[in-house]
Amino acid sequence: MSERSSVSELAETLRAELNRYSPGGKLPSSRALVERFRVSPVTVSRALAQLAAEGLVTTRPGAGAFRSRPATVVPATGDTSWQEVALSADGATDAVPRTVDASGLLATLAAAPPGVIAFNDGYLHRSLRPERAMAEALARAGRHPGAWDRPPVEGLTALREWFARGIGGAVTAEGVLITAGGQSALTTVLRGLAPPGAPVLVESPTYPGMLAIARSAGLRPVPVPVDTDGVRPPLLADAFRVTGARLFICQPLFQNPTGAVLAGERRGEVLRIAREAGAFVVEDDFVRRLVHDDAGPLPRPLASGDPDGVVVHVCSLTKVTSPSFRVCAVAARGPVLDRLRAIQVVENFFVPSPLQEAALELVGAPAWHRHLRFVAGELRARRDVMATELARQLPEFEMPYFPSGGYHLWLRLPDGTDESAWASAVLRAGVMVAPGRAYFCAEPSASYMRLSFAGVADLAEITEGVRRLRQAWDEMRG
Known part of the structure; x- marks a missing residue:
């Protein structure tokens, strides 16, 4: 049985037994709980900490654990109806309403x-998930000298170099920013590349999170149909011409939700069409590391064959590890990189150094x-x-x-x-x-x-x- 499941089971048992004790009453000692349930002192400590976090027990150093006294809660009786007017008026002058639909x-x-x-x-x-490898990586990272210092705002150089090698082509560490997950990265990119009210071209169908980001920023998503070979270039060209859009967001590899891969003969066409429109292509390369073992060679990222800075590339470690392992990279070339860096600093400062160090430990281990x-x-x-x-x-x-x-x-x-x-x-x-x-x-x-x-x-x-x-x-x- 894992340590985590032992903690959960012990906490559940103690929770069910709390009615045996009056409010303020003392629970058995940690030693007694260790002997009774045949678990480690660490398991007992963590189970009691879980109950304390739920407000069910109170722990006092040197004295033990006690059943919490019920708090007297006075229900709030305020009137929040004014917010309906305030929130509606806030977007009254927006060219496109900034709806937040999650x-x-x-x-x-x-x-x-x-x-x-x-x-x-x-x-x-x-x-x-590689939970044991992630735990070991995080433990090693926390012991690094300077691991708890403020990292560079762009991210640790070694981690940026690792992402750059994975993207390939002319991408280097200098063109990579480390961000806190793919959703955060896409939010930063859309904010940097399109002003409120602007049209943005999206694959149809596409990832709902992308649509939510666009709409919450006051952007106007315009659909471009995909088929089994990815986005259809003639329709993409038509959409650029009709809307005047300067941004196209796509997932060329294992597209969400269709699973399609952008065909080889279409890849160059997409970049050419965007370049002629004076537009950026945001490449959301979200599941490259979730390839199946019967797949053939994968196409390289669009960014690896783009010398002109048309492609802004986003790739993450989250999907292949854990939803809580939120480490992502944004790669770009030219002045747009400075703009994205500035937005990243304003919104988040930086990704915590221990998490970046843990990512380096994880991808550098044989277990990876x-x-x-x-x-x-x-x-x-x-x-x-x-x-x-x-x-x-x-x-x-x-x-x-x-x-x-x-x-x-x-x-x-x-x-x-x-x-x-x-x-x-x-x-x-x-x-x-x-x-x-x-x-x-x-x-x-x-x-x-x-x-x-x-x-x-x-x-x-x-x-x-x-x-x-x-x-x-x-x-x-x-």
């Missing part, structure tokens, strides 16, 4: 209740490449089982693209399907999915859903989840 993001961040299978998750399940190989094999196996079960159980559903990387499948629902009713039906059946509507900034051509195979415990859970989807579909059809 519903698409929350659909993938929502934790599944007990017994519900999480096909909505956008991150690796704990069983796929073992982890990448392990994840590549696991994701391929999970993808294959989910695709096989979907074809067997739900042949009515269409899979436009079969990905060789990433963590999800994109399915088109049968014509006429009510997407909201379907999401409700599958939740009643014990499955959480990501409805497709949130991935479109304009009216979608059909109903879709995204199913993640990375956020569940094992292959058996995938099989059971698809069985429940079949059950929900039968119930919907009545």
Whole structure:
């Protein structure tokens, strides 16, 4: 049993026994708890600290732990209705309203209740994360001389060099900024490259978090359709010409949500079209390290073949490690780099040095490449089982693209399907999915859903989840 699970179980047991003690009453000593539950003193200390953080117990050095006295809470009776007017008036002069709609993001961040299978998750399940390697890396990083000093605002030089080598081409450490995760990086980039009210071209469908960033900044997302070979260059050129946009945001590798890879013959076309429009291309290279072990050679990032500073490249360690390991890089060339650096400093100062040091320790350890190989094999196996079960159980559903990387499948629902009713039906059946509507900034051509195979415990859970989807579909059809 892991230390973490032992702490959780002991805390749960002590929580259930608190009613045995009167408010202010003393709990058994740490030594007594160690002997009774046959756990380590560290486990006892952490369990009591968890209860203290919940306000259930109070610990006094040298005296022990005591059941907390109930606090007298007086409900607030203020009137917040004035805020509706204030918040509405704040954007009255904006060319485009700065709406903050996180519903698409929350659909993938929502934790599944007990017994519900999480096909909505956008991150690796704990069983796929390198948690031991990350813990060891963080411990080593914390002991580095100067690890707790203020780092350079651009990020540690060695970490910037590591990211630059991964991007390739003419990218060097001098052109890389370290940021606190991909979402933060994309927010910085959009703020730096487009003024409020401006149009920005986005793939359709695309990542809901990108749409949320754009809209909250007062930008106007304009869809450019993708197919199984990525964005369609003629439509991209038309969109630049019609809108006058100076920014295109794309995911050329394992696009979210379709899983498509931008075809080789289109890569140069995209850069040429953007260059002729005097526009930037933001390359969100978010899952390059989640390639499956049956994929062929991957195309290099667009940034590696861009000498003119057209591409602003974003890549992160988060997807392949943990949602809490928020270390990301932004690469750019020319004056735009100075602007992004300034925004980064104003918004965040810098990424904490211990986290950057831990990232260096992690990617430099032998366990790093073992982890990448392990994840590549696991994701391929999970993808294959989910695709096989979907074809067997739900042949009515269409899979436009079969990905060789990433963590999800994109399915088109049968014509006429009510997407909201379907999401409700599958939740009643014990499955959480990501409805497709949130991935479109304009009216979608059909109903879709995204199913993640990375956020569940094992292959058996995938099989059971698809069985429940079949059950929900039968119930919907009545």
